[in-house]
Amino acid sequence: MRLDALTLKQLRALIAVADHRSLTAAAEALGQSVPAIHSQIKNLESAVGKALLARSVEGEGFSPTPEGEDILLAARRVEAVLSQAAARIRARTAGFQGQITLGTVSTAKYFAPRLVRMLRDRCPDIEIDLRVANREETLIGLQHGQFDLAIMGRPPRGELHGAIPLGPHPHGILLPPDHRLAEADGFDPSALISETFLTREAGSGTRILMERYLDRLSEGYPLTIKAMDSNETIKQAVIAGLGVAFLSLHTAVEELKSGRLKQLRGPGLPVMRHWYLIVPGDTPPSAAARRIAEEIEGLGGTFLPAVPVSA
Template sequence: MLNAYRSHRHIGSVRQLELLVVVYEQGSITKAAQLLHLTQPTVSMQLTKLAQTLGLELYYSSGKTLRFTQAGMLVVEEAREILRRFEYLNIRLDKLKGVQTGELSLAVVTTAQYFIPHLVGEFSEQFPELNITFKVGNRAQTIERSVADEDDFYVFSHPPEDPDLELIDFLPNRLLAIAPERHPLTQQTAISLAEFSRYPFLMREAGSGTEHAVSDFLAEHQITANVRMTIESNEAIKHAVISGLGVSILSEHTLSYGGLSGLSVLSVEHLPIQTQWYLVRRKSRPMSPIAERFLSYVKQQGSQLFTSDQQFVVS
């Protein structure tokens, strides 16, 4: 331990390491200073001292862009782990003290943004002093946050493969075929998958949970979709369908909470696609009392808050 203490004196302060991580994540000293409510000269001075202590340059300016050196990236990586250990310690101490307030951090994929606020809203009524951080991103961004261990929980329909992730399935996620209200297929009560696939199809972007589910489904039935456009947003797909650009397959929750005006749900062979929503957490991350309560709440009552099975009348 004495050697660890002596090493710490030659690496810099925890505050300096924290500043370096925030500057790296923000990509700018100015943005980092604003986020931390500090002046830019203060941040620059502390990072200059850190570089002097280490005897290595950590980053340099290339135009308006900060570029981190190999040493800088190494320090950022290790600093994140050091700061994470402080976070874990704080969680464990709060648990020993029986603290029932604090923060709950969630990161969800874009499709989940339609229903997760309803789940969180019901839970937060029980804890009015709870501060909830809610991040919405595409699947790649949410995976990145999970790898960096930035949140208590994540919501995926297609979770990444990671042995350190615990998956709690809490809600069915049906994917339904949709078309514009006046589309020829809306006049049919039984549509073959082959016929549906001949129409111009609007696909979610590669890597999204919806794209994974639809691609696997089509491959299973040996069908090739007539993909006309690839679109990165559920809302954009809905408006594109309404505009007559094609048909698509989207989550029932996108349609339920986002609205069905101008759209029809089609009765297509082998549909809906049956998938699942998962609440995901890192096993290695200690759970705060609030996180434990939220997990218990989702397991016991999460699926009861949604009655989407009765939301749709299929054409």
């Protein structure tokens, strides 16, 4: 490999083709000609000494080869590092002493803005950029180096050593207030598993936890599960009587306080997990990231919502 022959233009061309699966679409996205994109990819492959893109089996579009995936991961990290450097320069220009990007899973959006407000009061010289995404996008952001810190409920295996527990994260089954199980102190598993369960997309942390919980109750009985695109949609659907939901109780504090939703009560509920702060371990954190991490840990979970206890 001739690493000194690599250029940012080549790496950006590779990212664009991988994202759009087409030379033409990549050229349009970058404002260049198709021959220019083709030339950049060929020069990059020549420098690496391996083919980086291959046509799909169906013959439509391009996909990265294994070597292409390696270079693509490096290219995305380069872009992320440059983007963070630019953000830090802008922050200093605006009078800040440091800047960090804090990534959170979407469930954390119910307390993340309050946390950022608390951090700004404690560290007014550090600019904090909050990014909210689903679990998959947050994991990709960590992998690509887009986040200085991240908050999630189930840390990836590769980041376990850098996972700092922040506080309890209760999950439960939410019911409309007039549901037949809403006032019960216990429940018959057969009555529960006959319900329609409204949940997030496959692969979300909450759905994985729900499936593990219900597997113990259903003993192979087929469940009716309907995926929805947001916690807000799920809550409104439960209130409307379209089903029940297994959700983080931190997403439903206001609805539980007002009585628009009820918690199912019974053995094993709520299901307790924890929130974690992830400090990526592949590169040393900046001084600003270390300081913010220490502040978050020092808050002792006081920024987490207080979940009302069902009467």
